Amino acid sequence: MTSLLVIIVLVLLAVALWQLTKIFDLTQVGSNSDSSQIATDNDNNVQGYLMFGFLAFIYIFSIYGLFAWGPLVLHTPASEHGSDVDNLMNITWVLIFIVQAITQVLLHYFSFKYRGKQGQKALYFADNNKLEAIWSLIPAVVLAGLILYGLYAWTNIMFVDEDEDTVVIELYAQQFKWTARIAGEDNVLGKANVRYIEGVNVLGVDLADPYAQDDIVVSELHIPKGKKILFKMRSQDVLHSAYMPHFRAQMNCVPGMVTQFAFTPVYTTAEYRELPYMVEKVANINQLRAKKSIDLVAKGESGLDPYTFDYLLLCNKICGASHYNMQMKIIVDTPEDYKKWLLNQTNLITQVKTAAAEPAAAEATSGNVDSTKVKDTAAVSIMVAK
Numbered sequence: 001m002t003s004l005l006v007i008i009v010l011v012l013l014a015v016a017l018w019q020l021t022k023i024f025d026l027t028q029v030g031s032n033s034d035s036s037q038i039a040t041d042n043d044n045n046v047q048g049y050l051m052f053g054f055l056a057f058i059y060i061f062s063i064y065g066l067f068a069w070g071p072l073v074l075h076t077p078a079s080e081h082g083s084d085v086d087n088l089m090n091i092t093w094v095l096i097f098i099v100q101a102i103t104q105v106l107l108h109y110f111s112f113k114y115r116g117k118q119g120q121k122a123l124y125f126a127d128n129n130k131l132e133a134i135w136s137l138i139p140a141v142v143l144a145g146l147i148l149y150g151l152y153a154w155t156n157i158m159f160v161d162e163d164e165d166t167v168v169i170e171l172y173a174q175q176f177k178w179t180a181r182i183a184g185e186d187n188v189l190g191k192a193n194v195r196y197i198e199g200v201n202v203l204g205v206d207l208a209d210p211y212a213q214d215d216i217v218v219s220e221l222h223i224p225k226g227k228k229i230l231f232k233m234r235s236q237d238v239l240h241s242a243y244m245p246h247f248r249a250q251m252n253c254v255p256g257m258v259t260q261f262a263f264t265p266v267y268t269t270a271e272y273r274e275l276p277y278m279v280e281k282v283a284n285i286n287q288l289r290a291k292k293s294i295d296l297v298a299k300g301e302s303g304l305d306p307y308t309f310d311y312l313l314l315c316n317k318i319c320g321a322s323h324y325n326m327q328m329k330i331i332v333d334t335p336e337d338y339k340k341w342l343l344n345q346t347n348l349i350t351q352v353k354t355a356a357a358e359p360a361a362a363e364a365t366s367g368n369v370d371s372t373k374v375k376d377t378a379a380v381s382i383m384v385a386k
């Protein structure tokens, strides 16, 4: 409401100013002011110096931005291929910076130098083949180099050898959460279809598929360090995008198809937390949180907990109202810890069986058996038996 009022006030102010200038113009009628609409030398000079002013503004703002927001970048990549992505990004930035620095100076300087002067006539200049060749060839060669390097990096990152020893994990996207499925001992994911979604089987895994028997469904994902993880992505509803910024990985999750991305984590969560840059970053965040907590406590609310770093899987496609909160924690363990964690997980089949047994047992003890539910439970047991 307040912002609406502010907008109305601003619009009314603008209208008032516009009316005032009209009144001012009317008072000038008859005086010998220049109303010819043709730029005078004075106008051209003002425009010329404004050009310089704008040039200074974009340079000062760029340099300020580099210092103010430069340290906020992601820093050390946590995956093997991450440095390739960073290199490509850095090369692109440096090129853009050089080209922009040169072209903006030339653009603004020449606009100033050749600003209009009374009585001066512009030179008619049709073309210059040599010049055109230079400014077409240089960008063409530079861009071709950049694109080729990008394609080389992309194929390198995306290529997964069929015989390679990977850990296969499914990432399932839906509005607004992630669920992961580990392929288990056979390292093959069981078939899945949205029609099989029922109860705890939120991913619609085909429980009759032999490959599904050892699949493990989790909402907080652990992965081992130093091993290639092959992620297979699916979506239940709309386009989502699995984004793991610290691993420099992103892939769209498209309803009706399976997409994939593979990477090898190089730091465990514990190791990444100890990196000097991360220690400093977390300390800064916690300083801000402590400050904020003082205000909150003063207002009678509870303070903020200290922040600890964790790898995250985020959604990077605006997929609906709670898109901003669509995330899953990823924990990179040492291979030994990963094995221990895996041993403690219950596979999906067992989860389904337990879930099916629980209501039946509860109903049997209460003596109030709902025939439809018994049928459902029986159906699940048959599927499991298959």
Ligand SMILES: [Cu+2]
Pocket (backbone or CB within 6 Å): 173, 174, 239, 240, 241, 315, 316, 317, 318, 319, 323, 326
């Ligand atoms: Cu999403």
